[in-house]
Amino acid sequence: MLLSDIKKILDAEVLSGEDDAALCKKDIHTACGCDLMSDVLAFVKDQSLLLTGLINSQVIRTAEMMDIVAVCFVRGKTPAEDVIELAKDKDITILSTQLPLYTACGMLYDEGLRGRSND
Protein backbone atom coordinates (compact mmCIF):
# COMPACT_ATOMS: atom_id res chain seq x y z
CA MET A 1 0.00 0.00 0.00
CA LEU A 2 1.35 3.40 -0.92
CA LEU A 3 2.06 5.83 1.89
CA SER A 4 -0.11 8.38 0.07
CA ASP A 5 -3.06 5.95 0.41
CA ILE A 6 -2.30 5.43 4.10
CA LYS A 7 -2.32 9.19 4.62
CA LYS A 8 -5.74 9.37 2.95
CA ILE A 9 -7.25 6.43 4.88
CA LEU A 10 -6.12 7.80 8.24
CA ASP A 11 -6.83 11.43 7.28
CA ALA A 12 -3.30 12.04 8.50
CA GLU A 13 -1.09 15.11 8.45
CA VAL A 14 2.49 14.80 7.15
CA LEU A 15 4.86 16.28 9.75
CA SER A 16 8.10 15.53 7.91
CA GLY A 17 7.31 17.75 4.94
CA GLU A 18 6.98 15.33 2.00
CA ASP A 19 4.33 16.06 -0.63
CA ASP A 20 1.94 13.48 -2.08
CA ALA A 21 4.27 12.78 -5.01
CA ALA A 22 7.01 11.73 -2.56
CA LEU A 23 4.55 9.62 -0.53
CA CYS A 24 3.52 7.81 -3.74
CA LYS A 25 7.10 6.56 -4.03
CA LYS A 26 7.02 4.84 -0.63
CA ASP A 27 5.41 1.41 -0.74
CA ILE A 28 4.44 -0.12 2.61
CA HIS A 29 4.24 -3.92 2.86
CA THR A 30 3.36 -4.44 6.53
CA ALA A 31 2.37 -2.42 9.60
CA CYS A 32 2.85 -2.68 13.34
CA GLY A 33 0.81 -0.91 16.05
CA CYS A 34 2.81 -0.75 19.28
CA ASP A 35 3.92 1.49 22.15
CA LEU A 36 6.62 -0.91 23.31
CA MET A 37 9.80 -0.25 21.38
CA SER A 38 11.26 -3.48 22.81
CA ASP A 39 8.52 -5.37 21.00
CA VAL A 40 9.04 -3.38 17.80
CA LEU A 41 12.68 -4.49 17.89
CA ALA A 42 11.49 -8.09 17.87
CA PHE A 43 9.44 -7.34 14.76
CA VAL A 44 11.52 -7.48 11.59
CA LYS A 45 9.97 -6.87 8.22
CA ASP A 46 10.95 -4.77 5.26
CA GLN A 47 9.02 -1.70 4.19
CA SER A 48 7.01 -1.31 7.39
CA LEU A 49 4.85 1.38 8.93
CA LEU A 50 4.89 1.82 12.71
CA LEU A 51 1.79 3.25 14.39
CA THR A 52 2.38 4.40 17.97
CA GLY A 53 1.25 6.74 20.72
CA LEU A 54 4.82 7.33 21.90
CA ILE A 55 6.47 10.49 20.58
CA ASN A 56 10.02 10.46 21.96
CA SER A 57 13.21 10.32 19.91
CA GLN A 58 13.67 6.60 20.65
CA VAL A 59 10.71 5.87 18.40
CA ILE A 60 12.70 7.30 15.49
CA ARG A 61 15.89 5.52 16.58
CA THR A 62 13.98 2.25 16.76
CA ALA A 63 12.49 2.88 13.32
CA GLU A 64 15.96 3.64 11.98
CA MET A 65 17.42 0.37 13.29
CA MET A 66 14.51 -1.62 11.87
CA ASP A 67 14.57 0.12 8.47
CA ILE A 68 10.98 1.21 9.12
CA VAL A 69 9.86 3.51 6.31
CA ALA A 70 7.28 5.63 8.13
CA VAL A 71 5.91 6.33 11.60
CA CYS A 72 2.33 7.44 12.26
CA PHE A 73 1.60 9.05 15.63
CA VAL A 74 -1.96 8.42 16.80
CA ARG A 75 -4.49 10.42 18.85
CA GLY A 76 -3.29 13.69 17.31
CA LYS A 77 0.06 13.57 19.07
CA THR A 78 2.82 15.78 17.73
CA PRO A 79 6.46 15.14 18.66
CA ALA A 80 9.00 17.87 19.47
CA GLU A 81 10.76 19.55 16.56
CA ASP A 82 14.06 17.75 17.26
CA VAL A 83 12.27 14.40 16.89
CA ILE A 84 10.86 15.48 13.51
CA GLU A 85 14.29 16.71 12.42
CA LEU A 86 15.86 13.38 13.40
CA ALA A 87 13.25 11.57 11.30
CA LYS A 88 13.92 13.83 8.30
CA ASP A 89 17.64 13.21 8.68
CA LYS A 90 17.01 9.44 8.58
CA ASP A 91 14.53 9.69 5.67
CA ILE A 92 11.67 8.40 7.83
CA THR A 93 8.26 9.88 7.00
CA ILE A 94 6.25 11.15 9.98
CA LEU A 95 2.45 11.17 9.91
CA SER A 96 -0.01 12.22 12.61
CA THR A 97 -3.65 11.11 12.78
CA GLN A 98 -6.40 12.06 15.23
CA LEU A 99 -7.53 8.41 15.30
CA PRO A 100 -6.70 6.18 18.29
CA LEU A 101 -4.25 3.32 17.75
CA TYR A 102 -6.78 0.49 17.61
CA THR A 103 -9.02 2.28 15.13
CA ALA A 104 -6.15 3.39 12.89
CA CYS A 105 -4.75 -0.16 12.75
CA GLY A 106 -8.22 -1.57 12.06
CA MET A 107 -8.86 0.81 9.19
CA LEU A 108 -5.55 -0.07 7.50
CA TYR A 109 -6.12 -3.79 8.06
CA ASP A 110 -9.58 -3.45 6.54
CA GLU A 111 -8.00 -1.92 3.44
CA GLY A 112 -5.63 -4.87 3.11
CA LEU A 113 -2.45 -3.79 4.96
CA ARG A 114 -1.44 -6.74 7.13
CA GLY A 115 0.91 -7.17 10.08
CA ARG A 116 3.55 -9.78 10.60
CA SER A 117 2.38 -13.36 10.70
CA ASN A 118 3.75 -15.76 13.30
CA ASP A 119 6.26 -17.31 10.92
Place this chain on the structure above:
Amino acid sequence: MIKKYDISGEDFSLAGEASSNFKSVLKRLGISTEIVRRVSIAMYEAEINTIIHGGGGECEAEIKSNAISVTFRDNGPGIANLELAMQEGYSTASEKIRELGFGAGMGLPNIKKYTDDMLIDTAPGKGTTLTLIINL
Protein backbone atom coordinates in the same frame (compact mmCIF):
# COMPACT_ATOMS: atom_id res chain seq x y z
CA MET B 1 38.52 -1.35 11.48
CA ILE B 2 37.67 -0.41 15.07
CA LYS B 3 35.20 2.29 16.14
CA LYS B 4 34.97 3.47 19.75
CA TYR B 5 32.01 5.24 21.33
CA ASP B 6 31.32 6.79 24.74
CA ILE B 7 27.83 5.89 25.88
CA SER B 8 26.45 8.70 28.04
CA GLY B 9 24.22 7.65 30.89
CA GLU B 10 22.96 11.19 31.40
CA ASP B 11 20.71 11.88 28.43
CA PHE B 12 18.35 9.14 27.26
CA SER B 13 17.43 11.13 24.16
CA LEU B 14 20.96 10.42 22.86
CA ALA B 15 20.50 6.66 23.22
CA GLY B 16 21.14 5.02 19.88
CA GLU B 17 23.70 7.47 18.51
CA ALA B 18 26.51 4.90 18.59
CA SER B 19 24.34 2.26 16.90
CA SER B 20 23.20 4.78 14.31
CA ASN B 21 26.77 5.83 13.54
CA PHE B 22 28.02 2.24 13.25
CA LYS B 23 25.07 1.33 11.04
CA SER B 24 26.13 4.11 8.65
CA VAL B 25 29.69 2.78 8.65
CA LEU B 26 28.52 -0.75 7.79
CA LYS B 27 26.27 0.53 5.00
CA ARG B 28 29.10 2.59 3.54
CA LEU B 29 31.31 -0.51 3.52
CA GLY B 30 28.68 -2.36 1.50
CA ILE B 31 27.88 -4.97 4.18
CA SER B 32 24.67 -6.85 3.29
CA THR B 33 21.34 -5.38 4.41
CA GLU B 34 20.48 -8.42 6.52
CA ILE B 35 23.79 -8.33 8.43
CA VAL B 36 23.51 -4.55 8.93
CA ARG B 37 20.01 -4.96 10.35
CA ARG B 38 21.02 -7.74 12.74
CA VAL B 39 24.03 -5.78 14.00
CA SER B 40 21.94 -2.60 14.34
CA ILE B 41 19.14 -4.19 16.35
CA ALA B 42 21.45 -6.12 18.68
CA MET B 43 23.73 -3.11 19.15
CA TYR B 44 20.83 -0.74 19.82
CA GLU B 45 19.35 -3.09 22.44
CA ALA B 46 22.77 -3.35 24.09
CA GLU B 47 23.27 0.43 23.96
CA ILE B 48 19.89 0.98 25.63
CA ASN B 49 20.80 -1.58 28.32
CA THR B 50 24.15 0.12 28.92
CA ILE B 51 22.32 3.39 29.59
CA ILE B 52 19.30 2.24 31.58
CA HIS B 53 21.00 -0.48 33.63
CA GLY B 54 24.71 0.38 33.50
CA GLY B 55 24.41 4.18 33.81
CA GLY B 56 26.49 4.60 30.65
CA GLY B 57 29.81 3.14 29.59
CA GLU B 58 31.87 2.53 26.48
CA CYS B 59 31.51 0.62 23.26
CA GLU B 60 34.08 -0.84 20.88
CA ALA B 61 32.88 -2.10 17.51
CA GLU B 62 35.25 -4.03 15.26
CA ILE B 63 34.86 -5.21 11.70
CA LYS B 64 37.02 -8.27 11.16
CA SER B 65 37.46 -10.32 8.02
CA ASN B 66 35.03 -13.02 9.16
CA ALA B 67 32.83 -11.31 11.79
CA ILE B 68 31.60 -8.10 13.37
CA SER B 69 32.27 -7.90 17.09
CA VAL B 70 30.74 -5.22 19.34
CA THR B 71 31.62 -4.93 23.04
CA PHE B 72 29.79 -2.77 25.61
CA ARG B 73 31.35 -2.17 29.05
CA ASP B 74 29.66 -0.44 31.97
CA ASN B 75 30.41 0.07 35.63
CA GLY B 76 26.82 -0.41 36.73
CA PRO B 77 25.49 -2.76 39.39
CA GLY B 78 25.95 -5.89 37.25
CA ILE B 79 23.32 -8.53 36.59
CA ALA B 80 22.32 -10.36 39.77
CA ASN B 81 20.56 -13.28 38.07
CA LEU B 82 21.63 -13.85 34.46
CA GLU B 83 19.28 -16.78 33.98
CA LEU B 84 16.29 -14.60 34.86
CA ALA B 85 17.60 -11.71 32.74
CA MET B 86 17.68 -14.00 29.72
CA GLN B 87 13.99 -14.81 30.05
CA GLU B 88 11.62 -12.92 27.76
CA GLY B 89 9.48 -10.53 29.80
CA TYR B 90 11.76 -10.32 32.86
CA SER B 91 12.98 -6.79 33.52
CA THR B 92 14.31 -4.68 36.39
CA ALA B 93 13.83 -1.39 34.49
CA SER B 94 12.19 1.55 36.27
CA GLU B 95 8.68 2.81 35.58
CA LYS B 96 10.20 5.90 33.91
CA ILE B 97 12.07 3.73 31.39
CA ARG B 98 8.94 1.68 30.72
CA GLU B 99 7.05 4.87 29.91
CA LEU B 100 9.65 5.53 27.20
CA GLY B 101 8.81 2.21 25.54
CA PHE B 102 11.60 0.06 26.96
CA GLY B 103 12.04 -2.33 29.87
CA ALA B 104 9.72 -5.01 28.49
CA GLY B 105 12.28 -7.69 29.22
CA MET B 106 13.13 -8.31 25.57
CA GLY B 107 16.63 -6.81 25.46
CA LEU B 108 18.96 -9.75 26.10
CA PRO B 109 16.66 -12.32 24.42
CA ASN B 110 16.52 -10.09 21.34
CA ILE B 111 20.30 -9.66 21.32
CA LYS B 112 20.76 -13.42 21.51
CA LYS B 113 18.24 -13.90 18.70
CA TYR B 114 20.00 -11.54 16.28
CA THR B 115 23.61 -12.53 16.96
CA ASP B 116 25.67 -15.64 16.28
CA ASP B 117 27.30 -15.44 19.68
CA MET B 118 26.75 -13.38 22.82
CA LEU B 119 29.26 -13.29 25.68
CA ILE B 120 28.38 -11.76 29.07
CA ASP B 121 30.82 -11.11 31.89
CA THR B 122 28.92 -9.75 34.88
CA ALA B 123 28.61 -9.98 38.65
CA PRO B 124 26.89 -7.85 41.28
CA GLY B 125 29.02 -4.76 41.96
CA LYS B 126 31.39 -5.53 39.08
CA GLY B 127 29.58 -4.04 36.11
CA THR B 128 28.78 -5.79 32.88
CA THR B 129 30.74 -6.49 29.70
CA LEU B 130 28.67 -7.74 26.81
CA THR B 131 30.14 -8.86 23.49
CA LEU B 132 28.02 -9.46 20.41
CA ILE B 133 29.37 -11.42 17.46
CA ILE B 134 27.76 -11.59 14.05
CA ASN B 135 29.53 -13.76 11.50
CA LEU B 136 30.12 -12.43 8.00
